[in-house]
Amino acid sequence: MLIGKINARTRQKILVTIREIKKIKMIDLRVYHTSEDGEMVPTPAGVSLSPDQVEQVIELLKEAKRKVAEEQIVYARSAK
Numbered sequence: 001m002l003i004g005k006i007n008a009r010t011r012q013k014i015l016v017t018i019r020e021i022k023k024i025k026m027i028d029l030r031v032y033h034t035s036e037d038g039e040m041v042p043t044p045a046g047v048s049l050s051p052d053q054v055e056q057v058i059e060l061l062k063e064a065k066r067k068v069a070e071e072q073i074v075y076a077r078s079a080k
Contacts (some may be wrong), residue, residue, distance in 0.1 A: 003027075013040065019048065025053050 006014040011034045019028045032047030049057060 006077075014046075015040075021048060022052070026050060 001018045002019040003018060006016075008014050008031060012069045013032050013034075015028075015030055017028045017030070019026050026048040028046060028048045032040045033043060035041050039073075047050050
């Protein structure tokens with residue numbers, strides 16, 4: 001089940017889907033590229049996560065985003 005798409009590059013998208021693997025529902029983030037005939041083709045690049053793992057990844061991504069923002073502020077101050 002497709003949840004959404006994120007534009008990664010001109011001919012690449014990251015698709016977020018829900019898949020069932022061995023009767024377990026998993027959230028899949030996978031890079032797809034557009035073939036010459038316009039078809040979206042999955043690449044090996046991606047990851048399947050359990051719902052519990054998704055919560056952990058969300059928290060880690062929020063922390064990474066905060067750190068990047070802090071570093072940009074420090075860089076902007078030091079550039080003055």
